[in-house]
Amino acid sequence: MTENENHDVEPASPPAGPAEPTTGAEPTTGAQPIWAGTAPAYPHQHSWYGTPPTQQVPVVPPRSGGGAGKVVAAGLLGFLLAAGGAVVGGAVVHDLDGSHTTTTTSAANSTPTSVKVMDRSSLADIAATVKPSVVSIQVPGAEGSGVVFNSDGYIVTNNHVVAEARGNAVQVIFSDGKSVSARIVGTDPKTDLAVVKVSGVSGLVPAKFGDSNALRVGDTVLAVGSPLGLEGSVTSGIVSALNRTISEGGDQSNPFQAPQQTTDIGGAIQTDAAINPGNSGGALVDLNASVIGINTAIATSGQSNGNIGVGFAIPGNLVKRVAQDLINGQKVSHPFLGVQVGTAGGNGGATISSVAPGSPAEKAGLQAGDTITRAGSKDIHTSEDLVAAVQSSNVGDRLDLTVVRGGKQQTITVTIGEAS
CATH class of the missing domain: 2.30.42.10 (PDZ domain)
Structure with missing residues (x-):
């Protein structure tokens, strides 16, 4: 049993017709989600927020794995996610558990300033700085990633990474190869975040968190985690879009798994940095080596559960707030408006x-x-x-x-x- 669980996930039953979600605003288009983890991922039908893509795009959680007519529950925009917000064509990065994602786009913070030429040789220093703060997390049947939150042994990850774990059935592997058991401190399914704690480990290197609200489309970012069990892997890309809403849900196609509640996460960061099963819970960092997001989902195409350049991360500012609430043993609050909405013509x-x-x-x-x-x-x-x-x-x-x-x-x- 976890010490502090917030399992009150709101239903997201889409209204009849073109309307959709009940906690944010969502457009609809079939999409199959999968979690990013190392366990087999199962595609699921998923709805997209924003202008529907021309073809169905499955969404997968990486745990070791639009226009008129779209309706989002805006207070119901309250969110599912407390989950946050409307989803705009996106995928979920959880391989461990199947789920789907939808997303939306925003041009926020895209006002150009002076054009700068980036020296990509500096990325090696950024990676070297961040890797000691990123861990691999293993639970029976699945694997994901996590980020050292503070020197007291608290580590933040995705809820879907540890959702099936019980008690101390969580193993944390640090960048130096040290493996220790961890206990689950708290989980918040609505934001797909969780905190675990290791004890008796010295020399921890807490990650530095940046201001995710300062991100702009086009900013360079690195994704650090354990895709497919390959610990300490680093990929690079840019911020492709901001304020996406992704909808994560249970595996509807697996006859051996009971359907799980769908949850919407708003304000998500979209990136083309390669994210694959196992990256869930890992870090998305900026050029200051600051964590500005926790990788959580990917969009997939066809029968493949791998990266196609469309990944999503939970914004760092939300991660900091939720993680601190869980550590303090407090209930995580989720804003609620109470309306169902669609995009006007x-x-x-x-x-x-x-x-x-x-x-x-x-x-x-x-x-x-x-x-x-x-x-x-x-x-x-x-x-x-x-x-x-x-x-x-x-x-x-x-x-x-x-x-x-x-x-x-x-x-x-x-x-x-x-x-x-």
Whole structure:
């Protein structure tokens, strides 16, 4: 048994027709997810957030393994993920457990500054700095990665990496080859994060976490982990997109595994750095050797569960908050708005299709048919944008929403609630 578990995963049943998720905004297109781990991955049907791709793309969790018509549960955008946010065509990196992912895109932080020429020879120094802080994690039947969170022995990883472990059935292998047992401290399925702890290990090298909100599309990043059991592997790429919403779920195609709850994770970082089964829980780092994300999922194509250049990471700022809550033995709170939304025509905002009774949205006066074009300081062009805005809020925050109703614009202030 874990010491601190948050297993209250919200349902994400897509509405009939083109509508989708209930906790964020999602568009739909079939996709098969797989976790990144070393165990066999099982593809699953998955929905994508954002403009659906022209062909189905499976999503896989690496544990040792759009337009009008898409609907996301924006408060239900609360999220599944507490999971965070809407998913935009993406895949999940968990090989251990099957799941699927959807994603959305955002042009945030893409304003150009001065053009700089990067000396790629410096990547070796970055890799050497980060590798001692990244570990391999093994549980019966699967393998993933983890990141040393502090010198007290706490290590953060993906929930799906340790989901099947019990008690101390978790083995951690450090970069120097030392292998020790670890206990599960806490898990949060809604954000797909977990913390384990090793004891009696000296000389730990905690990772340095950077500000994931400062990332821009095009930034160079490195993915560090144990793909396919190959410990200490490093790949490089760029930030392909920001604020994607990925939907991770259980393996629906494996007759020997009970269906698992789908969860949406918002604000995800998309990268083309190679991520494969086993990378789940590993580090995505920037050129300052700072961890700005935890690798969690990949999109796959056809029958292959391998990398096709579309991977996803949970943003570092969210990782820091959730990990610290788990370490402190606190309940991880998940923001909740209580609306189901779809993207307005021409990416003109997030249009509400339904409002949950008794939700923060209903209490604030939001109605079906309202189109939200701004949330706080962020412009809202798609349902995924709204999911990301809610996901990045804290429970109790007052969020000013610019709403168009009957052709007239008004401001409605909502107090963000907590998902049950």
